[in-house]
Amino acid sequence: xxxxxxxxxxxxxxxxxxxxxxxxxxxxxxxxxxxxxxxxxxxxxxxxxxxxxxxxxxxxxxxxxxxxxxxxxxxxxxxxxxxxxxxxxxxxxxxxxxxxxxxxxxxxxxxxxxxxxxxxxxxxxxxxxxxxxxxxxxxxxxxxxxxxxxxxxxxxxxxxxxxxxxxxxxxxxxxxxxxxxxxxxxxxxx
Amino acid sequence: xxxxxxxxxxxxxxxxxxxxxxxxxxxxxxxxxxxxxxxxxxxxxxxxxxxxxxxxxxxxxxxxxxxxxxxxxxxxxxxxxxxxxxxxxxxxxxxxxxxxxxxxxxxxxxxxxxxxxxxxxxxxxxxxxxxxxxxxxxxxxxxxxxxxxxxxxxxxxxxxxxxxxxxxxxxxxxxxxxxxxxxxxxxxxx
Numbered sequence: 001x002x003x004x005x006x007x008x009x010x011x012x013x014x015x016x017x018x019x020x021x022x023x024x025x026x027x028x029x030x031x032x033x034x035x036x037x038x039x040x041x042x043x044x045x046x047x048x049x050x051x052x053x054x055x056x057x058x059x060x061x062x063x064x065x066x067x068x069x070x071x072x073x074x075x076x077x078x079x080x081x082x083x084x085x086x087x088x089x090x091x092x093x094x095x096x097x098x099x100x101x102x103x104x105x106x107x108x109x110x111x112x113x114x115x116x117x118x119x120x121x122x123x124x125x126x127x128x129x130x131x132x133x134x135x136x137x138x139x140x141x142x143x144x145x146x147x148x149x150x151x152x153x154x155x156x157x158x159x160x161x162x163x164x165x166x167x168x169x170x171x172x173x174x175x176x177x178x179x180x181x182x183x184x185x186x187x188x189x190x
Numbered sequence: 191x192x193x194x195x196x197x198x199x200x201x202x203x204x205x206x207x208x209x210x211x212x213x214x215x216x217x218x219x220x221x222x223x224x225x226x227x228x229x230x231x232x233x234x235x236x237x238x239x240x241x242x243x244x245x246x247x248x249x250x251x252x253x254x255x256x257x258x259x260x261x262x263x264x265x266x267x268x269x270x271x272x273x274x275x276x277x278x279x280x281x282x283x284x285x286x287x288x289x290x291x292x293x294x295x296x297x298x299x300x301x302x303x304x305x306x307x308x309x310x311x312x313x314x315x316x317x318x319x320x321x322x323x324x325x326x327x328x329x330x331x332x333x334x335x336x337x338x339x340x341x342x343x344x345x346x347x348x349x350x351x352x353x354x355x356x357x358x359x360x361x362x363x364x365x366x367x368x369x370x371x372x373x374x375x376x377x378x379x380x
Contacts, residue, residue: 079278080278081277081278081279081282082277082278082279083277083278084277084278085275085276085277085278086275086276086277086278086281087271087272087273087274087275087276088269088270088271088272088273088274088275088276088338088342089271089272090276090281091276091280091284091332091338091342092271092335092338094281094284095332095333095334095335095337095338096335098288098333099333099334102292102295102327102328102333105292105295105296105299105323105327106295106319106320106323106324108299109295109298109299109302109303109319109323110316110319110320112299112303113299113302113303113306113312113315113316113319114306114312114316116303116304116306122303122304125303126300126303126304129296129299129300129303130296130300133295133296133299134296137292137295138292142281142285143285143288143289143292144285144289145282145285145286147285148278148281148282148285152278152281
């Protein structure tokens with residue numbers, strides 16, 4: 001038992017990514033249900049999800065098969081986004097990071113245009129660009145409302161964030177938020 | 191004389207954009223010098239520029255022609271970016287805005303690839319994409335360290351921001367920072 005960790009904020013990906021999901025079960029529904037069965041017995045740990053993250057997870061889960069008592073174990077709570085403050089220097093880091101990504105996105109697009117000129121299959125080039133562009137612009141950074149929800153909620157509650165998302169981890173570290181990889185979650189709840 | 195405004199944070203563009211520059215002079219150097227000649231006499235107003243903005247302006251100015259006494263009128267000061275805080279909800283707005291812009295950038299690139307297939311002049315298509323892409327990703331939002339400097343310095347000093355930059359104005363308004371168009375600057379200093 002770990003005495004230091006008494007609040008956890010959980011990301012969807014724990015129960016979706018096969019690698020981490022399989023710690024608890026072979027499908028998102030089975031993994032989430034099994035996790036809740038452990039969690040409900042852990043009186044010294046509180047489990048939180050922002051509603052946006054909970055709803056995201058529900059798209060992958062057969063909610064009907066999980067009892068209300070179990071579902072109650074997962075507290076749904078939004079961060080107090082109008083009260084919480086973040087340090088100004090984060091704005092610089094965010095803007096600077098985005099600027100580099102945006103420039104890279106343009107370079108990728110220019111390259112794709114030159115390729116389109118020489119080759120036959122335009123749709124392949126476009127599909128290839130889409131993948132590279134999304135990776136360049138979105139991977140390794142926070143890029144959604146859900147990402148911000150996770151970080152601000154963990155900050156507000158002084159909770160430990162459990163996620164596999166590299167971008168969320170990067171920004172959690174900038175804000176001094178403790179985080180764990182899902183592998184440790186089973187150790188904590190069993 | 192305006193009793194309410196006693197601190198101004200000034201943007202480079204005031205002295206560069208012909209429309210606003212011409213209020214004071216026909217070149218950036220002339221406009222800035224003339225402005226300082228008025229400003230030095232205004233004992234009830236303090237004038238600030240973040241060093242990043244001041245350096246940006248110096249690229250357009252023949253500094254040797256302006257006396258040190260006049261240059262001292264413009265106080266160079268960075269915001270206290272490690273102490274200043276901004277509300278968490280701004281992160282949501284920033285991330286959401288960026289996400290829309292990034293998606294638009296990809297759509298523009300896809301369109302350009304299809305055009306490149308049909309037309310001869312690839313370089314024209316790329317040049318056209320660059321302009322559209324930069325407009326989509328950067329216009330109307332904060333996209334540089336200098337932009338963040340302006341906003342955070344005005345916030346810290348509770349100063350009025352003078353700028354023509356739509357993106358800076360948008361974010362100043364989100365943070366409750368008062369701002370003026372350069373047209374009013376002459377009225378304030380003369």
